[in-house]
Amino acid sequence: MQLPLDIPADRPVLIAGPTASGKSALALQIATTQGGTIINADAIQVFANWRILSARPSAADEAAAPHKLYGHIAGDADYSVGHWLREVTSFLSAPERPIIVGGTGLYFTALTEGLAEIPPTPAEIRAAADKMRVEGGFETMLSELDQDTRQRIDPQNPMRVQRAWEVLRTTGKGLAQWQDDTPAPHLPLTHATAIVIDADKQWLTQRITQRFDQMLQQGAIEEARANLSDWDPTRLSSKTIGAAELIAHLRGEISLDEASDAATIATRQFAKRQRTWFRARMRGWTPIDPMSF
Numbered sequence: 091m092q093l094p095l096d097i098p099a100d101r102p103v104l105i106a107g108p109t110a111s112g113k114s115a116l117a118l119q120i121a122t123t124q125g126g127t128i129i130n131a132d133a134i135q136v137f138a139n140w141r142i143l144s145a146r147p148s149a150a151d152e153a154a155a156p157h158k159l160y161g162h163i164a165g166d167a168d169y170s171v172g173h174w175l176r177e178v179t180s181f182l183s184a185p186e187r188p189i190i191v192g193g194t195g196l197y198f199t200a201l202t203e204g205l206a207e208i209p210p211t212p213a214e215i216r217a218a219a220d221k222m223r224v225e226g227g228f229e230t231m232l233s234e235l236d237q238d239t240r241q242r243i244d245p246q247n248p249m250r251v252q253r254a255w256e257v258l259r260t261t262g263k264g265l266a267q268w269q270d271d272t273p274a275p276h277l278p279l280t281h282a283t284a285i286v287i288d289a290d291k292q293w294l295t296q297r298i299t300q301r302f303d304q305m306l307q308q309g310a311i312e313e314a315r316a317n318l319s320d321w322d323p324t325r326l327s328s329k330t331i332g333a334a335e336l337i338a339h340l341r342g343e344i345s346l347d348e349a350s351d352a353a354t355i356a357t358r359q360f361a362k363r364q365r366t367w368f369r370a371r372m373r374g375w376t377p378i379d380p381m382s383f
């Protein structure tokens with residue numbers, strides 16, 4: 091198999107792509123032909139308890155090249171982009187070249203653009219903002235923003251205005267200031283080979299459908315059964331697509347066909363959100379057709 095583009099062997103490689111697009115296979119191909127450590131950039135593949143449903147690398151893959159940050163977080167633990175960023179930086183200075191691969195766009199932008207660690211909006215501020223936006227308080231929100239932020243955001247976009255208002259209310263500091271205070275990125279894009287897999291929509295849809303069947307064949311139902319007794323839908327690991335569906339099936343609430351259809355539809359919607367993010371936020375990345383490798 092040929093590598094789809096000229097990849098310098100001494101620079102970090104970043105591979106982003108929508109679910110089921112073949113990014114893990116590309117990472118493995120690069121690692122086995124050129125060397126390097128494969129590092130996970132997927133928010134769900136960090137968790138220990140959903141190996142099959144989150145399509146973590148197989149034992150054979152792990153034997154073929156070193157893999158890091160996969161399945162090392164307990165299923166009931168929290169995990170965040172800040173946590174990932176701290177973990178991933180230790181590999182940036184390692185002698186083995188890192189090949190960072192995954193579908194969580196936010197992780198990549200945090201790595202290559204820096205991360206402003208803005209505290210989350212408390213529920214009461216979110217509720218107040220929602221109410222204002224719906225009840226015509228949009229102009230009020232806009233007028234309450236600091237001048238720098240007002241000049242930097244799109245004043246026609248209600249979601250942007252609301253977000254900026256929430257940040258100001260929550261932290262007492264404007265969004266523009268948060269952006270200005272963002273620390274320098276750990277890995278600027280110019281220091282890496284950055285690839286985003288740009289898959290044909292129909293091709294991807296077909297792969298998504300086939301893959302859920304494969305997961306069932308690999309034992310996804312048994313995996314769900316192992317998670318059944320302490321299932322907690324509010325945990326981050328429970329957001330693994332297909333988990334809630336298979337748990338509902340095991341509880342006798344829906345048939346396996348219904349679970350499978352729901353999980354496949356949710357995965358297609360997830361792929362769409364990923365592509366939207368990649369298109370909007372990863373402009374300097376090299377797009378690659380998955381048919382080329």
Ligand SMILES: Nc1ncnc2c1ncn2[C@@H]1O[C@H](COP(=O)(O)OP(=O)(O)OP(=O)(O)O)[C@@H](O)[C@H]1O
Pocket residue numbers: 107108109110111112113114115132133134135143144145146192193194329330331332357360
């Ligand atoms: N952030 C997430 N939220 C919910 N589910 C996720 C998330 N990330 C991954 N998953 C689930 O985990 C599974 C695997 O993700 P993904 O397809 O990106 O992994 P991969 O096999 O490494 O990728 P590829 O097929 O491109 O090599 C998908 O079925 C998806 O539903």
